[in-house]
Amino acid sequence: MPPTPATPPAWITTPVTADLVRGALDLERTAHGLLPHRLPARARAQNTDGQLAMAESQPSGVRLVFRTRATAVELDTLPTKRVYVGAPPRPDGRYDLLVDGRPAGRATADGGNSVVVDLTTGAVEQRTGAVATLRFTGLPERDKTVEIWLPHNETTELVALRTDAPVEPAPSSGRRTWLHHGSSISHGSDAASPTTTWPALAASLGGVDLVNLGFAGGAVLDPFTARAMRDTPADLISVKIGINVVNTDLMRLRAFTPAVHGFLDTIRDGHPTTPLLVVSPVLCPMHEDTPGPTVFDFSRLAEGQLRFAPAGDAPAQADGRLTLTVIRDELKRIVEQRAADDPNLHHLDGRELYGEADRAELPLPDELHPDAATHRRMGERFATRVFAGDGPFTDGRD
Incomplete structure (x- = not known):
């Protein structure tokens, strides 16, 4: 007889709120979820440069941080990838998982939106895509601090966070x-x-x-x-x-x-x-x-x-x-x-x-x-x- 499939986890959905996000100066509510920004709204309103607008929306150094006993974590995101016509393909942005400060996993998000740029003509085409789901499993079943570092080079909307145990905001690290x-x-x-x-x-x-x-x-x-x-x-x-x-x-x-x-x-x-x-x-x-x-x-x-x-x-x-x-x-x-x-x-x-x-x-x-x-x-x-x-x-x- 084939082996009995493992029982899927009973997912708990936790709203992604500001107290779970570190490294961003602003969070914009979008049709899909939250978009981290690294410049505040007042600064963005004074900017007229598309390059800077793209760069500040790419969450370099931005991460989700929370306490949990969960052994499995799912994160739904909507990334925006950049494609340069005629240039080598860019690798998908990576998500790094840390458990109590130590590397514990890495993932990429399939799908998402894309911006296609023709470097020879300057033409830009926007293409829409689907929400992607990342899954990290096999985490230790104990109280721990979990960090999910978002791709430093892909604009990333945070759509949903699911775990197989409750989540609470992590206390301040006490570090400078x-x-x-x-x-x-x-x-x-x-x-x-x-x-x-x-x-x-x-x-x-x-x-x-x-x-x-x-x-x-x-x-x-x-x-x-x-x-x-x-x-x-x-x-x-x-x-x-x-x-x-x-x-x-x-x-x-x-x-x-x-x-x-x-x-x-x-x-x-x-x-x-x-x-x-x-x-x-x-x-x-x-x-x-x-x-x-x-x-x-x-x-x-x-x-x-x-x-x-x-x-x-x-x-x-x-x-x-x-x-x-x-x-x-x-x-x-x-x-x-x-x-x-x-x-x-x-x-x-x-x-x-x-x-x-x-x-x-x-x-x-x-x-x-x-x-x-x-x-x-x-x-x-x-x-x-x-x-x-x-x-x-x-x-x-x-």
Whole structure:
């Protein structure tokens, strides 16, 4: 006789509410459920850039956190995936499951909506899809804290949470909150999963709770981002500035310097004595001494490879155009100037996280973004330099 099938669990549906969500600054009620945002509604209303709108809705660092004795968990989501015509297919976003802080599973969501972009023409097509269901089974039957980290690179609507035992919000971890802002590298581009982006790894090693405001293409000193950081509770703050300003060829040195001061001033309005770290760009050879903008390398795209290239003239610094070398020098000077009156302001050269010595071993696959191994190296180095020893975020430092 065939074996008797296992009895399906008696599912308990728990509404997804704000007290189960960590790492988001806002939750938008949609026709399907809740959409986590990493910028508040006021900031989103002031934004006119579609790239930033997409990036802030991708839940890098956002996770569901709850206490339960459940051995099985189901999560219904509606992801929005991006498809680039002519480029290699993007892998589906991954969901990481942690039990009491330790990796316990990983899943992807089939289906969902998609945005199809033709890089050669700029045409964009929206396609609708079905809600997907993730299932994690075999969890230990004891009281535990469960975390489901959402894909760092897929807009994700939370539709339903089901378990085979009751769920309650997890109490505060008691750890310090680290608020970080940066570019696509901080967002997690080309990392393997949401818990292995370099900020997530650094937060885990540093024993802190992460709020990640890394926005692909969106670290351009927007005042509404500074105000969002000003108004967000945090024990530690860092801003990683530079590459997106060059990518977009957005400003010259004359505008960059006061924009950095204004961004830091706004953060300080809400966090006058919080440890604040300014991180300059990691190594990016194509923009070290060549200004932006950054463009797709269409010659490589024809070969099915997604690569980037600089479109600026080299050298072209006499007119104030920005390169990574110029930006690093200016950020160091700004921090040194301000630190005379702000002893809790610190500086880190991004090349300490990824520099020339790393380039031969771990080249940037698309000339711009680090791969999964480099994310791990950057996270470990940030933890060593910033959270340990005499680093600016060492526990107990004022």
